[in-house]
Amino acid sequence: MVIIPNLYELDGENTFDTSPVIDADGTILGKTRMMHIPDYEYFHEKTFYTPGNTGAPVYDTAVGKVGVAICYDRHYPEFMRALAVAGAELVITPQAGAAGEWTEGLYEAEMQIAAFQNGYFTALCNRVGVEEHLDFSGESFVCGPDGRLLAQAGRGTEEILYCNIHLDEVRSSHAKKLFLPDRRPELYGDWL
Numbered sequence: 001m002v003i004i005p006n007l008y009e010l011d012g013e014n015t016f017d018t019s020p021v022i023d024a025d026g027t028i029l030g031k032t033r034m035m036h037i038p039d040y041e042y043f044h045e046k047t048f049y050t051p052g053n054t055g056a057p058v059y060d061t062a063v064g065k066v067g068v069a070i071c072y073d074r075h076y077p078e079f080m081r082a083l084a085v086a087g088a089e090l091v092i093t094p095q096a097g098a099a100g101e102w103t104e105g106l107y108e109a110e111m112q113i114a115a116f117q118n119g120y121f122t123a124l125c126n127r128v129g130v131e132e133h134l135d136f137s138g139e140s141f142v143c144g145p146d147g148r149l150l151a152q153a154g155r156g157t158e159e160i161l162y163c164n165i166h167l168d169e170v171r172s173s174h175a176k177k178l179f180l181p182d183r184r185p186e187l188y189g190d191w192l
Contacts, residue, residue, distance in 0.1 A: 002061045004068060006094035009033070014050035017070055019094055024062035032057060034070035035079060042098070042133050045072075056082035064089040064167050067120075071095040074110060074124075077117075078192075084118035084180065089170045091115075093124040099137040099155070108141060108149055116147030119175025121165050128158050145173035 002024055009018035009031070017034035033052025037045050056079055058067045067083035067090070074080065074093050083091050091114070097107060111122040122143045127136035141152040142163040151163035170176060 002063050002066065004066070004092050004094065006070065015048060016052055017045075017049050018052075019068045019070055019092075021059045021061065021066065021068065023059075029059045029061065030054075030057055032068040032070060034073055036072045036076055038072045056086060058083060058086040058088045067091045069093045071097075074114065077114075080114045080118055084120060084175065088118075088120050089167050090121045090123065090165070091118075093122065095124060096127045096134075096136060098134040100135075107139070108143075108152075111141070112143045112147045112149060115143040115145050116173075117175060117179060119145045119173035119180065120170055121145060121167075123163070128156060145170050145175065 003022040004019050005022075006017070006019045009016040018031050020031040021029045023029050031054060033054045034049065035052040037049050037051050039046040056067065058065050065087045067086065067088035069079060069083065069091055071094065074095070080091070093111065107124060107126075111124050115122040123141075125140045126138055128138035129136050135156075137155055138153055138157055138159075139155050140161050142150045142161070142165065144150050144165070146169070150165070151161055153159050153161040
């Protein structure tokens with residue numbers, strides 16, 4: 001079993017939103033720190049977190065090549081693509097998403113598109129429960145590299161979501177056969 005918890009990390013004067021990657025033998029392979037920090041109603045994280053400085057690493061784990069996109073980072077296509085370019089087969093997204101925070105179905109659509117465009121599995125793990133003004137909805141889910149929603153937990157329920165995935169689907173995905181080989185990164189620097 002590979003474990004990717006999400007926690008507060010204190011490093012000197014800095015506080016990071018961090019997910020260490022713990023391999024099946026207990027080895028800590030590294031950590032990913034949230035790069036993009038939000039600041040909007042009830043999510044005033046810029047006054048608490050320091051922007052991450054670990055880049056977009058992909059970890060060679062016992063279950064495959066795993067990338068981590070912590071919460072707000074999933075909104076940045078550049079970050080999600082960087083994980084694909086680095087060879088991710090599965091991208092884990094720990095998040096604290098509230099019911100009604102975004103348009104109904106947007107979490108799923110966003111991760112389905114990332115999975116399809118980048119040719120990897122995505123697994124979003126969302127908090128559950130009520131805290132002050134926020135109702136964390138749960139509804140964790142897994143998407144395939146073809147963009148299909150493969151499994152989803154219930155709304156507001158504490159549960160463990162199980163989903164069998166087959167990494168050979170990554171190698172045969174449209175993204176691996178078409179989109180990634182047809183990229184033209186020499187052009188993109190001038191666009192961004």
